[in-house]
Amino acid sequence: MAMPLADEFDAEELVIEAIRGGDRYAFEELVRRRNRWVRGVIFGVLGDRECVDDVSQQVWSVVWQRIGELRDSRSWRPWLYRLARNAAIDAGREITRRRDVVHPLAVDLPERAGSPGPDGEASRRELHDEVLAAIQALPAIYREPFVLRHVNGWTYREIGEVMGLPIDSVETRLVRARRFLRESLRDRIG
């Protein structure tokens, strides 16, 4: 499935090449440029924002250590996607295992504002929490392409390439994700 992607990502190839040669500064540049990207993949798969920091840290460590396995610099995006996705899946399994063992009844609750703050800020946080909870509640097969589309602005083709889906399937999942969210947030948008 590893294949060259859109031209707009070619600029990254030089950075990847430098990293493969052991250039730390190039690696930090890649982290700076693609951290949102990786976090988006993680959240899309995991649907748990509490773990995004830790898992993204793990992903970047693995990238540095295993970039020698990337045979073609043009394939960096599917490769990085798979690393981030697998790390998120592993983290998800661990979370499930811990919850089963320690807190069998634990459920995801929307994050509450830590401090009262201005009313506008508090209500905005509350709204964001509600929206995030709705996104987290999406079935993973809808949430993942939805987050990739919104966070990274990927096209249907790009999403399909990394997820191994035909474009029609990507479109169907994005439509259903919107329907689901619209229903979940009906009170907010009505």
Added chain:
Amino acid sequence: MSDVNEQLERRMIRSLDGALTEDEELELNRELIRNPEAHRLMAEYRVVDGLAAAALDRVVGGEAPKLDGATWARAVPAKGRAWQARAWLWLAPGAIAAALLALIVPRPSLTGVGPAPIVRGPGASIPAGVVRSPVSSGQPDMMRSVRSTPAIHRNTGREIIGVVGDDGNLYWIEVERTRTVTLPAGTSSQAGTDGDL
């Protein structure tokens, strides 16, 4: 019965995702003007997308992580690591060739090799069969052997040795070895042997 069918709804989503062509976009806009329910649905989807983008920004907008020293130290440049992993592929034949050369190239015998001078000083051990001479030893020994003048021969040979260095390269070392044979006159095989590299 809804005035928004599946196909129209899909076109709305594709429009939000920037996946419509210019002509399709124009056609959709005409449809939205004609169809108030479709217009309302499109507006709701726009709100959903806006809310989702803002909320997701909070999740993915975290600071870029910094790798700790241990991670940097654990990892070596990837290309170097790959090279090291495959180095045996071409180092192994080199080592085998070196071993074969070491077997094939004749080497002078190492028997009796030692740091002994050609002209022995006082107290130096004398090989069996060699009679001490006052000329060579400088000792007040007046005994003179029939074979009083020792014959000295030097044989020089070369060896090539293959060595795999710490850096993984194969080094060829050419060694010149000189063997010095001291023979008393009339003696053919009893000799002291000196070796120098």
